[in-house]
Ligand SMILES: [Zn+2]
């Protein structure tokens with residue numbers, strides 16, 4: 001399974017879209033990775049989330065939106081699910097893309113799809129897109145993949161998903177847009193036989209000790225969650241740990257990110273990074 005990190009920034013991107021703080025100035029000057037909004041592409045055909053940068057992400061990193069067969073959306077926030085682009089998937093705008101696209105997500109994701117495409121969607125484009133409302137506690141199958149959604153701690157108004165995705169006995173855990181999660185959420189993974197060789201953690205707050213919100217994580221939260229996953233037997237000492245979803249507020253310059261990697265024994269994702277498991 002080839003896991004490509006197409007976008008590794010938080011909602012506002014890095015440098016932040018409308019920000020001129022000292023850190024964003026440094027990033028613009030080349031002192032840190034430039035990061036678009038969150039997207040992970042697996043084997044070129046399964047995308048976790050579909051941000052407003054999806055088209056640009058694909059252009060920059062050698063992927064094709066028309067080859068994506070499955071999208072698993074974590075939640076409905078605009079940096080993770082930007083539905084306007086789907087009206088372009090057919091009619092005069094697209095020929096010979098894969099015949100159908102299956103989009104999986106919670107009820108809010110389904111609503112956002114409806115709202116964002118209502119004005120411009122053509123019937124013969126809509127016919128190629130299948131929407132699937134999913135929930136935690138159930139195992140799903142799409143093509144070669146087994147997918148287990150489990151509950152994040154991220155929003156009071158919708159149930160946000162984290163995902164375990166498996167192909168040919170290899171597992172990846174997508175642990176984004178969440179604070180520390182409840183233990184019973186991990187039981188869903190354990191009870192369904194999840195074993196991961198790779199985990200990518202939300203590290204929006206970097207090594208900030210007291211983040212101002214519990215909807216995201218710092219490296220300290222990541223390490224606690226890693227310990228829990230080990231206790232449940234879902235990962236082991238050979239599992240590769242990646243940190244990602246950085247915000248300008250955690251000072252993601254090259255120098256600072258490298259320090260976090262050294263100090264905590266993790267690797268930081270960057271836009272375009274690919275890992276095969
Ligand atoms: Zn996010």
Ligand SMILES: [Zn+2]
Nearest residue numbers: 019021024248
């Ligand atoms: Zn900034």
Ligand SMILES: [Zn+2]
Nearest residue numbers: 075077154177
């Ligand atoms: Zn979010």
